[in-house]
Amino acid sequence: MQRWEYLLKRLFLAIVVLFSISLITFFIARVLPSDPAAAWVGPRPTQEQIAKATQTLGLDQPLYVQYWRYLTSLLRGDLGVSIKSRQPILTELKTYLPATLELVIASMIIGELIGLPLGVLSGAWKGGALDNFSRILAVACVSVPTFFLGLLLQLVFFARLKLLPISGRISNEIAINYPITPITGFYTIDTLIAGNWPAFQDVLLHLILPAITLAAFGLGLSIRMTRASIIETLNEKYILAARVAGLPRRTILFVLALKNAIMPTLNVIGLSFVYSLTGSILVEVIFSWPGLGQYLTNAVLSLDFPVIVSVTLVVTVFYVAVNLALDLIQATIDPRVTLS
Amino acid sequence: MTELLTVENLHVVFQTYAGTVYAVNGMTFSVQPGEIFGLVGESGCGKSVACLAILRILPGHGRITAGRVLFDGHDLTQAKESEMQAIRGRQIAMIFQDPSTSLNPVFTVGSQIKRIIRHHTQASRQATEQRALELLDEVALPDPPRIMQAYPHELSGGMQQRVMIAMALASGARLLIADEPTTALDVTIQNQILELLVELRRHVGLSILLITHNLGVVAETCDRVGVAYAGQIVEIGPTSEVLHTMKHPYTQGLLAALPSAQQKGRDLLSIPGSVPNGLSVIPGCPFHPRCPHVMEVCRQTPPRLTAVNPGEAQHQVACYLYSPETAQ
Numbered sequence: 160m161q162r163w164e165y166l167l168k169r170l171f172l173a174i175v176v177l178f179s180i181s182l183i184t185f186f187i188a189r190v191l192p193s194d195p196a197a198a199w200v201g202p203r204p205t206q207e208q209i210a211k212a213t214q215t216l217g218l219d220q221p222l223y224v225q226y227w228r229y230l231t232s233l234l235r236g237d238l239g240v241s242i243k244s245r246q247p248i249l250t251e252l253k254t255y256l257p258a259t260l261e262l263v264i265a266s267m268i269i270g271e272l273i274g275l276p277l278g279v280l281s282g283a284w285k286g287g288a289l290d291n292f293s294r295i296l297a298v299a300c301v302s303v304p305t306f307f308l309g310l311l312l313q314l315v316f317f318a319r320l321k322l323l324p325i326s327g328r329i330s331n332e333i334a335i336n337y338p339i340t341p342i343t344g345f346y347t348i349d350t351l352i353a354g355n356w357p358a359f360q361d362v363l364l365h366l367i368l369p370a371i372t373l374a375a376f377g378l379g380l381s382i383r384m385t386r387a388s389i390i391e392t393l394n395e396k397y398i399l400a401a402r403v404a405g406l407p408r409r410t411i412l413f414v415l416a417l418k419n420a421i422m423p424t425l426n427v428i429g430l431s432f433v434y435s436l437t438g439s440i441l442v443e444v445i446f447s448w449p450g451l452g453q454y455l456t457n458a459v460l461s462l463d464f465p466v467i468v469s470v471t472l473v474v475t476v477f478y479v480a481v482n483l484a485l486d487l488i489q490a491t492i493d494p495r496v497t498l499s
Numbered sequence: 500m501t502e503l504l505t506v507e508n509l510h511v512v513f514q515t516y517a518g519t520v521y522a523v524n525g526m527t528f529s530v531q532p533g534e535i536f537g538l539v540g541e542s543g544c545g546k547s548v549a550c551l552a553i554l555r556i557l558p559g560h561g562r563i564t565a566g567r568v569l570f571d572g573h574d575l576t577q578a579k580e581s582e583m584q585a586i587r588g589r590q591i592a593m594i595f596q597d598p599s600t601s602l603n604p605v606f607t608v609g610s611q612i613k614r615i616i617r618h619h620t621q622a623s624r625q626a627t628e629q630r631a632l633e634l635l636d637e638v639a640l641p642d643p644p645r646i647m648q649a650y651p652h653e654l655s656g657g658m659q660q661r662v663m664i665a666m667a668l669a670s671g672a673r674l675l676i677a678d679e680p681t682t683a684l685d686v687t688i689q690n691q692i693l694e695l696l697v698e699l700r701r702h703v704g705l706s707i708l709l710i711t712h713n714l715g716v717v718a719e720t721c722d723r724v725g726v727a728y729a730g731q732i733v734e735i736g737p738t739s740e741v742l743h744t745m746k747h748p749y750t751q752g753l754l755a756a757l758p759s760a761q762q763k764g765r766d767l768l769s770i771p772g773s774v775p776n777g778l779s780v781i782p783g784c785p786f787h788p789r790c791p792h793v794m795e796v797c798r799q800t801p802p803r804l805t806a807v808n809p810g811e812a813q814h815q816v817a818c819y820l821y822s823p824e825t826a827q
Contacts, residue, residue: 395600396595396597396600396601397600397601397602397603397604399556399595399601400593400595400601400602400663400666401603402556402587403554403556403587403588403592403593404587404588404592404615404618404666404667404669404670405584405585405586405587405588405589405615405618405619405670406588406614406615406618407584407618410614410618415603415606418605418606419603419604419605492605493604493605494604494605494650494652494653495604495650495652
């Protein structure tokens with residue numbers, strides 16, 4: 160019961176946050192010196208064309224009327240139209256958002272599958288060979304620039320070894336011969352659902368290099384976070400008690416200690432997940448990945464305000480949702496944490 | 500009678516930034532089957548370290564430098580880590596001073612106790628559940644099914660210590676090392692826990708090595724007692740003899756320092772000086788800097804444990820006041 164009350168409260172707060180974000184981004188976008196009407200019409204516009212566009216876009220109205228119109232259409236699920244492409248933003252998001260999510264989630268999985276165990280083991284054998292190796296790996300992961308790592312991987316795995324494709328989400332031949340029916344927008348899931356094996360294989364191969372490139376930073380972080388947290392936990396009396404009870408080392412490390420130590424790492428993972436939604440722009444550019452980062456950057460460069468506001472809102476939704484999920488996970492892991 | 504556990508001339512040192520700390524310096528004692536043996540001494544006298552050394556779970560910078568620990572005739576100091584793994588829990592269990600930090604806060608009591616049972620017995624899920632309920636009942640916890648579902652922080656200190664004892668019994672250990680099991684509990688609960696330990700000794704045949712700084716606890720529960728000072732045993736023997744006809748000046752000082760009704764209103768007695776920090780080995784008798792009866796020989800050579808009376812070999816003391824050569 161307490162949990163439902165808590166959820167309702169958080170949901171209400173989320174709405175307040177979303178409303179404020181929409182308000183702030185909308186006004187910042189409108190206050191900046193630019194002319195959306197001119198952008199809408201295209202190069203070398205006539206005076207009449209601009210006047211007409213101004214009317215069509217509602218720019219002749221006072222700001223609060225513009226915002227009211229925007230807000231009411233937003234509540235109807237209409238995010239508006241991109242000034243640059245003149246496409247409904249919702250339609251565009253349906254291709255860009257899943258592409259980014261697929262990439263970011265894949266990179267998280269890679270990062271944590273390696274980062275968590277490596278962090279636990281290097282914490283358990285502090286100062287050992289594995290610890291030294293993982294320290295170097297972590298520092299390298301965090302400090303090597305994304306573009307450099309991306310290019311390096313392309314050079315090795317595409318140019319030299321010819322193992323993996325250089326860019327895009329799918330090869331042209333495969334896209335033509337084994338077309339993907341979009342269901343979720345996640346190519347890996349869509350091909351799996353359809354049982355489209357050649358396409359699945361191709362899509363997966365395309366995912367590897369960009370996902371590794373994007374995973375590097377989070378990998379470095381989670382190695383260090385997990386290590387620090389595990390070292391602290393291993394000093395606890397209940398770990399000594401578990402050793403005295405004769406429980407095997409791997410149970411102690413990966414069950415008894417890790418459940419106590421995992422929360423800081425989960426918090427970092429959650430935040431870097433949201434950050435990557437638009438922060439993956441470098442990876443998207445290097446690997447021609449049609450994702451949210453590219454979409455937003457192009458919108459900013461061409462002052463495509465409806466898109467900027469919409470993407471900001473989408474990211475905010477994820478931010479709020481991830482934070483709520485982290486709080487719920489923490490309460491589930493640690494019974495001493497109360498939701499309030 | 501053959502001893503269950505014999506600690507012989509045990510030495511443990513710690514490498515620290517301040518230098519080498521000599522924590523245990525030739526400790527010798529034994530625990531008989533079905534016996535409660537008390538190890539008393541001030542904080543820092545090496546009694547806890549000796550127990551960690553028995554189980555070979557010293558912190559990373561601690562090392563056993565000499566001596567033997569015989570359990571059932573096997574020298575644990577020479578055992579491989581895998582052999583120790585089989586000893587811990589299954590043969591020797593241990594409970595600690597503060598039960599609230601000895602239980603894992605994010606697992607239910609049931610899952611913690613069942614994990615130990617399953618690991619040591621490979622019993623079926625149902626048998627494990629059944630055994631866990633029995634154990635909780637055995638340590639006199641009310642409503643075992645509810646306790647199984649509870650998290651440690653939902654229990655009181657006394658209940659937590661009972662859970663710890665149940666977990667120690669879960670693996671079927673023959674020797675229980677209880678390191679200050681009642682120090683963190685309030686007095687009425689202390690008594691209940693001690694009664695439980697005495698009861699378990701009678702029913703299960705458990706041998707107990709009870710570490711404490713509380714002479715009252717020793718008087719109530721222990722069959723035999725060893726008094727530790729600066730990492731050595733200075734006096735050892737049957738509890739009633741050691742407490743009534745104490746010989747070693749340190750033991751006498753300890754007992755004199757106990758508050759009693761007669762000294763109401765007066766200052767409490769204390770032993771002058773303080774416990775050595777262990778950074779250097781004191782030549783001769785470790786107690787000589789604080790001893791009121793110090794003699795020249797005490798500063799030169801360490802005394803050995805010898806029988807107080809030739810007639811009773813049980814009660815032994817390491818003090819020149821009682822050795823035939825020096826006694827005038």
